[in-house]
Amino acid sequence: MPELSRETVTFLFTDIEGSTRLLQTLGDEYPNAVYEHRRLLSEGVEQAGGLVYAALGDEVSAVFTTSRDAVAAASFVQRSFAGAAWPGGVNLRVRVAIHMGRPSGEAGEYLGLDVHRTARICSAGHGGQVLVSAAAYEAVGDALPPGATFRDLGTHQLKDLPEPEQLFQLVTAGVRNDFPALRTETESTLALEVPGRARELAGSLRRAVTAVQTRSRMRTLESEEVVPRERSYVTSAVWLDKRSPR
Numbered sequence: 339m340p341e342l343s344r345e346t347v348t349f350l351f352t353d354i355e356g357s358t359r360l361l362q363t364l365g366d367e368y369p370n371a372v373y374e375h376r377r378l379l380s381e382g383v384e385q386a387g388g389l390v391y392a393a394l395g396d397e398v399s400a401v402f403t404t405s406r407d408a409v410a411a412a413s414f415v416q417r418s419f420a421g422a423a424w425p426g427g428v429n430l431r432v433r434v435a436i437h438m439g440r441p442s443g444e445a446g447e448y449l450g451l452d453v454h455r456t457a458r459i460c461s462a463g464h465g466g467q468v469l470v471s472a473a474a475y476e477a478v479g480d481a482l483p484p485g486a487t488f489r490d491l492g493t494h495q496l497k498d499l500p501e502p503e504q505l506f507q508l509v510t511a512g513v514r515n516d517f518p519a520l521r522t523e524t525e526s527t528l529a530l531e532v533p534g535r536a537r538e539l540a541g542s543l544r545r546a547v548t549a550v551q552t553r554s555r556m557r558t559l560e561s562e563e564v565v566p567r568e569r570s571y572v573t574s575a576v577w578l579d580k581r582s583p584r
Contacts, residue, residue, distance in 0.1 A: 345440070346438065346439065346440045347401050347402065347403060347438070347439070347440075347441060348401070348402045348403070348404060348405040348407070348408040348436060348437070348438045348474055348477070349399065349400070349401055349402075349408075349435075349436070349437050349438075349439065349448075349452065349453065349456040350383070350388065350399075350400040350401070350402065350408045350411060350412060350434065350435070350436050350456075351397070351398070351399050351400075351434070351435045351456045351457055351459075351460045352379060352397065352398045352415075352432050352433060352434050352435075352460065353396050353397040353398075353432065353433055353460060353461075354372070354375065354396035354397075354430060354431070354432055354433075354465070355431045355432065355433055355464065355465030355466075356431070356465065357395070357396040360428060360430065363426065363428060364425055364426050364428060367425040367426055368425075370425050371424055371425050371426075371428070371430055372395070372396060374422065374424070374425075375396075375398075375419070375430060375432065376393055376398060378415060378418045378419060378422060379398050379400070379415055379432075381414075381418070382411045382412075382414040382415040382418060383400045383402075383411050383415075385411070385414060386402065386407040386408070386410045386411035386414070387402065387403065387407050388400045388401060388402040388407055388408065388411055389401050389402075391447075391448065399448075401448065404477065405436065405438050405470075405473075405474040405475075405477035405478045406477070406478050406481045408436045408474065409436060409470065409474070409478050409482065409483065409486070409508060410483050412434050412436060412468045412508055413468075413483040413485075413486050413508065413510045414483075415432070415434065416434075416466070416468060416508075416510045416513045417510065417512065417513060419431075419432055419466070420466075420512070420513045420514070430465075431464070431465020431466045432465060432466065433460050433461070433463040433464065433465055433466075433467060433469075434460070434463070434467070434468040434469070434508075435456050435457070435459035435460035435462075435463065435468075435469050435470075435471075436456075436459075436468065436469070436470045436471065436474045436508075437452060437455055437456040437459055437470075437471040437473060437474055438452075438471065438473040438474040438477050439451075439452025439453075439455065439456075439473065440452060441453060451499075454498075454499070455471070455496070455499060455503070456471075458496040458497055458498070458499060459471060459496065459503065459505065461497075461521065462494065462496060462505070462520045462521045462522050463517075463520065463521070464517040464518060464520075464521075466513070466514045466517070467507060467517045468507065468508035468510075469491075469505050469506070469507060469508075469520075470488065470505070470506045470507070470508055471503060471504070471505065471506075472503065472504035472505075472506075475488060475504075475506045483510075485510060485511035485512070486508060486509065486510050486511070487509045488506045488507070488508065488509065489506060489507040489509050489515075490504075490506055491505045491506060491507055491520060492504070492505070493505075494520055494522035494523075495522055495523045496522060496523070497522075497523060505520065
């Protein structure tokens, strides 16, 4: 296995939705479906300059030097899965999560809270859905693959994690992009639609909170603090949250 970076990286985690049901449906054909899904994933990851560093059962873990490359790989994989002919005519759906962070661990493995955060984001999604953390979203900016956009899904509390996470969905033309609500413990009312000028203000404050949370998380790794001005944005966002229509 190539040397894994110890610096800030972007993780891409996947797992097959309903794998137990698929196993019972496909029987002896199930391993072929898993191997084909791994092949397509590896192809997309490698084309985007990433590395698949772990594959266990229906789960695959990859790493990239940039979030832009991870998003490009996810977009390619979405299209590949949608056009694949799966054994038994089944519709194999794969959840995808993308998150940027700084790992720990010895050579040959990745450990740390950001690894767990990526896994929690992945488990919150639905088959065919690509979820992107605030950190990765900010890193990508406008450098999206052709035909792709981001959809703001609001702030969600992920299981066992201390802070809520602003989540975005990668929307790729030509594949399914409408999904049920995320499988998270709570959802902030900052994700609610509000009318007129209030909607614009909510969007501006939400983006400010996202930027603060992202920078704060990275600065914490460097033992830095968020400046008071940024904290005032968070206070304003909480005030708007409380006044938003229920």
